Amino acid sequence: MWRPPRRLALPLRRAAATGPGRRLVLSTPIFYANGPPHIGHLYSALLADALLRHRRLRAAGPARLCTGTDEHGLKIQQAAAAAGTSPAELCERVSGLFRQALTQAGVAYTDFTRTSEPRHQRAVRHFWSTLGDRGVLYKGSYEGWYCTPEESFLPESQLAEGTDSQGRPCKVSLETGHEVHWTKEENYMFRLSAFRGPLQNWLQDNPRAILPDRFYQCVLRWLDEDLPDLSVSRERNRLQWGIPVPSDPTQTIYVWVDALVNYLSIVGYPESHGTWWPAVHHVVGKDILKFHALYWPALLLAAGLEPPERILVHSHWTVRGQKMSKSLGNVVDPGVCVGQYGVDGFRYFLLRQGVPERDCDYYDEKVVKLVNSELADALGGLLNRSTAPSINPSNTYPRFSEFCFPKVLDSREARVTGRACAEDYKLVSAVASLPAQVDSYFEAFQIYKALECIAQCVRQTNGFFQRHRPWKFDRRDAAEQLWLDTILHVTLECLRVYGTLLQPVVPHAADKLLSRLAVGPGERGLSGLTFLARYDGKPCPFEGRQLGPDTGILFHRLGKLETMKKRKQEAQVPDKQL
Numbered sequence: 001m002w003r004p005p006r007r008l009a010l011p012l013r014r015a016a017a018t019g020p021g022r023r024l025v026l027s028t029p030i031f032y033a034n035g036p037p038h039i040g041h042l043y044s045a046l047l048a049d050a051l052l053r054h055r056r057l058r059a060a061g062p063a064r065l066c067t068g069t070d071e072h073g074l075k076i077q078q079a080a081a082a083a084g085t086s087p088a089e090l091c092e093r094v095s096g097l098f099r100q101a102l103t104q105a106g107v108a109y110t111d112f113t114r115t116s117e118p119r120h121q122r123a124v125r126h127f128w129s130t131l132g133d134r135g136v137l138y139k140g141s142y143e144g145w146y147c148t149p150e151e152s153f154l155p156e157s158q159l160a161e162g163t164d165s166q167g168r169p170c171k172v173s174l175e176t177g178h179e180v181h182w183t184k185e186e187n188y189m190f191r192l193s194a195f196r197g198p199l200q201n202w203l204q205d206n207p208r209a210i211l212p213d214r215f216y217q218c219v220l221r222w223l224d225e226d227l228p229d230l231s232v233s234r235e236r237n238r239l240q241w242g243i244p245v246p247s248d249p250t251q252t253i254y255v256w257v258d259a260l261v262n263y264l265s266i267v268g269y270p271e272s273h274g275t276w277w278p279a280v281h282h283v284v285g286k287d288i289l290k291f292h293a294l295y296w297p298a299l300l301l302a303a304g305l306e307p308p309e310r311i312l313v314h315s316h317w318t319v320r321g322q323k324m325s326k327s328l329g330n331v332v333d334p335g336v337c338v339g340q341y342g343v344d345g346f347r348y349f350l351l352r353q354g355v356p357e358r359d360c361d362y363y364d365e366k367v368v369k370l371v372n373s374e375l376a377d378a379l380g381g382l383l384n385r386s387t388a389p390s391i392n393p394s395n396t397y398p399r400f401s402e403f404c405f406p407k408v409l410d411s412r413e414a415r416v417t418g419r420a421c422a423e424d425y426k427l428v429s430a431v432a433s434l435p436a437q438v439d440s441y442f443e444a445f446q447i448y449k450a451l452e453c454i455a456q457c458v459r460q461t462n463g464f465f466q467r468h469r470p471w472k473f474d475r476r477d478a479a480e481q482l483w484l485d486t487i488l489h490v491t492l493e494c495l496r497v498y499g500t501l502l503q504p505v506v507p508h509a510a511d512k513l514l515s516r517l518a519v520g521p522g523e524r525g526l527s528g529l530t531f532l533a534r535y536d537g538k539p540c541p542f543e544g545r546q547l548g549p550d551t552g553i554l555f556h557r558l559g560k561l562e563t564m565k566k567r568k569q570e571a572q573v574p575d576k577q578l
Contacts, residue, residue, distance in 0.1 A: 380554035
């Protein structure tokens with residue numbers, strides 16, 4: 001019997017993902033092309049997009065963002081038949097919808113793959129042949145409960161009693177509620193059971209291979225359970241819409257094996273993938289964790305390749321506490337939401353409210369409240385007030401006075417010589433530490449925490465501005481003018497930091513903000529980001545600089561919900577038109 005080595009000889013301990021000049025691929029799942037995109041798909045893409053943009057701002061090295069559509073399998077074959085079209089025509093239309101949705105939401109993908117493309121199919125055939133040559137495939141009879149919507153066999157432990165569409169008792173998937181059918185076939189099998197030890201070694205050697213930690217622990221528990229061999233093909237007479245098994249036209253390669261290989265085909269497998277692989281971070285939903293954290297690493301090890309560097313896992317979006325479902329009519333169209341809330345507004349909502357560790361709930365009122373409060377009022381209002389002609393008639397980045405705001409070691413020393421109070425020093429301390437905090441949260445796949453910290457600092461800055469009431473100062477008094485200029489300088493410095501840090505999440509609004517502050521394209525990176533240099537006795541390159549032209553309202557408040565709902569209903573397209 002074939003057995004893998006007890007201990008991997010592969011160099012699984014790798015350089016940190018933050019090393020200077022390192023290449024990195026960020027990937028979303030390739031989205032199944034049996035229906036139009038929903039906000040869950042967009043959330044995966046926005047997480048990867050924000051990570052890519054943050055990395056580029058840090059000048060951490062070449063990076064790519066790969067996405068695409070998964071276009072083979074029984075679900076697509078059946079969906080095409082139900083729609084009276086061919087699988088190829090269905091995939092062409094739906095793949096276009098995904099491209100449109102990602103582009104509309106500002107996802108800066110560099111690569112879009114389709115599993116129907118010749119380059120991908122060639123990579124899949126080569127990968128399959130490699131597995132065969134290495135002795136990890138065998139042909140055997142397989143029977144079990146098959147779930148077509150999930151394209152997988154499910155063990156008894158993952159089943160529950162349910163009812164079908166006619167109300168008759170049937171077996172269903174415990175997690176999704178989808179009906180399963182008993183299936184018996186002669187398929188090719190992958191020796192997954194032989195890879196328990198190598199997979200455990202990989203995870204023990206790389207405790208940050210799967211984030212958040214709760215999903216890492218989940219995979220470790222799976223490895224302590226039964227790990228049967230995996231069926232990796234389907235009989236061709238049942239599934240014609242897929243890649244035939246090389247040298248066996250009676251079998252079709254299992255859709256998940258086909259789909260997973262996209263992560264290799266997109267980086268040039270089998271010839272040039274070594275330039276990028278294994279410096280790859282997969283962003284995936286928790287429902288496909290087993291495929292990415294058990295099956296995929298095992299297949300890679302079996303083919304003589306290293307597992308991906310990191311698997312970043314997120315949870316699901318519900319709608320008013322219910323799972324999104326066509327039957328419930330509550331599937332949220334991301335294109336409608338972007339049109340309703342704006343690109344930056346909807347990006348901000350999903351990344352601010354989405355918590356990878358747990359499911360998050362969507363409803364329109366929540367989006368309106370958050371966007372109006374944190375973007376339109378807090379951030380946009382602060383920019384408008386601090387650059388208004390009545391407050392800053394010279395339209396410049398005012399000078400900072402060390403006399404008004406002297407550096408102190410203890411905020412309790414405030415007001416001894418200067419005019420700043422203890423709360424002002426707390427603000428300066430919070431904003432000074434903000435870039436490092438945001439960086440650590442992005443690295444830990446906790447973008448929502450990074451945005452929470454930024455929002456808190458924005459609130460503190462508004463408090464600072466309101467506390468000192470610069471609009472009441474008498475500019476004829478030189479001392480008052482000095483303190484007014486210092487208040488504005490501190491406020492604009494805070495806004496510059498926020499605009500810089502928010503670029504990965506709200507790129508358009510951040511660009512407007514930074515342009516208003518006359519921050520040039522070469523001054524927007526994170527690697528050289530400084531804050532309030534004059535407080536530390538250093539020169540500030542922005543001091544005395546003429547501000548940029550008025551870019552208008554940074555973020556318009558969202559209108560009445562009733563009007564927005566009407567627009568949303570008018571914009572929705574029935575599924576049958578897709």
